[in-house]
Amino acid sequence: MDKYEVLKKYFGYDTFREGQEELIDALLGGRDVFGIMPTGAGKSLCYQVPALLMDGITLVVSPLISLMKDQVGTLNQAGIHAAYLNSSLSMGQYRKALGLAKEGRYKIIYVAPERLLTEDFLDFALGADISMLTVDEAHCVSQWGQDFRPSYLKIVDFIRQLTVRPVLAAFTATATRAVREDVVAALDLTEPVLVTTGFDRKNLFYKVSTPKDKFAAVMEYVTEHPTESGIIYCLARKTVEEVCEKLKLHGVSATRYHAGLSDAERRKNQDDFLYDAAPVMVATNAFGMGIDKSNVRFVIHYNMPKNIESYYQEAGRAGRDGEESNCILLYAPQDVRTNQFLIDQESEHDAFTEEERRVIKERDRDRLKQMTFYCTTNSCLRDFVLRYFGEYTAGYCGKCSNCLTEFVDINITEAAQTVIECVKSSGQRFGMTVIADTVRGSGSAKLKQNGMADNSCFGRLSDMPMYRIRQVMQFLSGSGYVLVTDDQYPVVKLTEKSAEVFGEGPVLMKAAKEQKHRATKPGQDTAKVQEDLQDTDYGLFEELRKVRLEIARKERIPPYIVFSDKSLRHMSSKKPQTKEEFLEINGVGENKCMKYGGIFLDAIAKWKKGL
Numbered sequence: 001m002d003k004y005e006v007l008k009k010y011f012g013y014d015t016f017r018e019g020q021e022e023l024i025d026a027l028l029g030g031r032d033v034f035g036i037m038p039t040g041a042g043k044s045l046c047y048q049v050p051a052l053l054m055d056g057i058t059l060v061v062s063p064l065i066s067l068m069k070d071q072v073g074t075l076n077q078a079g080i081h082a083a084y085l086n087s088s089l090s091m092g093q094y095r096k097a098l099g100l101a102k103e104g105r106y107k108i109i110y111v112a113p114e115r116l117l118t119e120d121f122l123d124f125a126l127g128a129d130i131s132m133l134t135v136d137e138a139h140c141v142s143q144w145g146q147d148f149r150p151s152y153l154k155i156v157d158f159i160r161q162l163t164v165r166p167v168l169a170a171f172t173a174t175a176t177r178a179v180r181e182d183v184v185a186a187l188d189l190t191e192p193v194l195v196t197t198g199f200d201r202k203n204l205f206y207k208v209s210t211p212k213d214k215f216a217a218v219m220e221y222v223t224e225h226p227t228e229s230g231i232i233y234c235l236a237r238k239t240v241e242e243v244c245e246k247l248k249l250h251g252v253s254a255t256r257y258h259a260g261l262s263d264a265e266r267r268k269n270q271d272d273f274l275y276d277a278a279p280v281m282v283a284t285n286a287f288g289m290g291i292d293k294s295n296v297r298f299v300i301h302y303n304m305p306k307n308i309e310s311y312y313q314e315a316g317r318a319g320r321d322g323e324e325s326n327c328i329l330l331y332a333p334q335d336v337r338t339n340q341f342l343i344d345q346e347s348e349h350d351a352f353t354e355e356e357r358r359v360i361k362e363r364d365r366d367r368l369k370q371m372t373f374y375c376t377t378n379s380c381l382r383d384f385v386l387r388y389f390g391e392y393t394a395g396y397c398g399k400c401s402n403c404l405t406e407f408v409d410i411n412i413t414e415a416a417q418t419v420i421e422c423v424k425s426s427g428q429r430f431g432m433t434v435i436a437d438t439v440r441g442s443g444s445a446k447l448k449q450n451g452m453a454d455n456s457c458f459g460r461l462s463d464m465p466m467y468r469i470r471q472v473m474q475f476l477s478g479s480g481y482v483l484v485t486d487d488q489y490p491v492v493k494l495t496e497k498s499a500e501v502f503g504e505g506p507v508l509m510k511a512a513k514e515q516k517h518r519a520t521k522p523g524q525d526t527a528k529v530q531e532d533l534q535d536t537d538y539g540l541f542e543e544l545r546k547v548r549l550e551i552a553r554k555e556r557i558p559p560y561i562v563f564s565d566k567s568l569r570h571m572s573s574k575k576p577q578t579k580e581e582f583l584e585i586n587g588v589g590e591n592k593c594m595k596y597g598g599i600f601l602d603a604i605a606k607w608k609k610g611l
């Protein structure tokens, strides 16, 4: 078999992505490699493909248990023998796995760095034929990086103990130069073949906004995207609690994650998220490293994070499958102060001297400044981030909120009149929400209770989306056409200016004109697949998602490990009828075709008949 055959047979893909082939060829030629590629670029394949073509075993050092579990799950699904050795296994399970490893049952073994120098593991390793050692999240070896893990320093000691030095492959998504140089030195890579693909994540849409009411902004988003899975990052645990609670009150299937929860609850909540039982995760930055969920469609930052590195990494958890996804940052000036406070409090740097600590704090404050610039700039957001990492772009991406913000005057006369009439006729007793619900004609029980369902304005703006109605109301209050009181329960009141909306001229509101960005394409896959995806039959897609969820529940694996969203969309557009056609679907390899082909082909056939 050659690398192309492996790619198709096990992973179901026809072509390599940027950088993959070069790294694979180097490894097969016996060279060390260092791959620096953004999240979602496909780093795993760079060592998994050569692992299958090499004689011996590939060890993968990985920092996080959840990530290993996911990777091994994915490999097993593809029909590849793999296992992980970490603290999530009981002693008995660990011994058993190690025993099987000794018998040569596994081609790829994931191992936690702490295990490398243990007696049991060394005993196995010294007797085994190890062809390659892969270091995932290699930046963890750098003491200057953000995620330094002392246990990563054991990797080099471990390699020195082996009788034959395996070829080394290191990977990271961290873009800063200092960290890169540190990794090469700390892992003692021998003249590595260095591959850096661009850091641009073309399928991500970046947006910064400064809403008055952050929670309302989140609600608006999740209401408009009800089937999507996403992460909402908050700075403080308390905010996580509040936002999650409120979302649940509004009927959103949300869960939470932060360092203050018990291990058991964290594990459960994480699983609920991975398995789509609770598709919305509200979390602090403790959540996410190693979370491999590929169908995260949005990442909302409820607060500005402390630096661009963190932002890029956290926002980058969206869209690992290459599908269009949104990264939204809700900025408030208060976030700057909170972060400054956190930097001053920072006590993690105990390992450093006084002088080093001072330097680190200074650097952190500088990074925070850059992050604040990102939130307040009027130029291209993508360009800002890429420049920060030393890449130069044209300065206009056409796919971020700044590039797309074009201000237009819209005529809101009718809406303004309706709102003011509604406020007046209801005796100036209600807040924004009741008024907005009334003119929109929402059927909430509250409106029946307070009599607003009988108001003459009820439902008069039913054609206008809720966000627009809110925008109009904000505009009216901002321009003095109405007044919103400062009380605990703010109420909308009329002003002297209110009557002006009934005057001769139209009422014009400046609004950001946002073009639909969903039509643009990520350009990562072959043109053919992209073209196919254009005709996705979304009814069928929903049907196939149900089939996938059922399989996932039965096999106790996350749905995206059965098939990615993209594979399902490809199926929904191509509607394959035979196993041969099924194998043509993006992400369908032989093993998955054998296992699931029947079920999905049946579902597709049934759907076609039903039409």
Ligand code: ADP
Pocket: 013, 014, 015, 016, 017, 020, 037, 038, 039, 040, 041, 042, 043, 044, 045, 292, 294, 320, 321, 564
């Ligand atoms: P990374 O580790 O770089 O964040 P992954 O290895 O998890 O990224 O890959 C991200 C996604 O891209 C996975 O769903 C993977 O199956 C898919 N992928 C990787 N290589 C290819 C390829 N050559 N063609 C199509 N999809 C690919």
Ligand code: ZN
Pocket: 379, 380, 381, 382, 383, 395, 396, 397, 398, 399, 400, 401, 402, 403
């Ligand atoms: Zn832009």
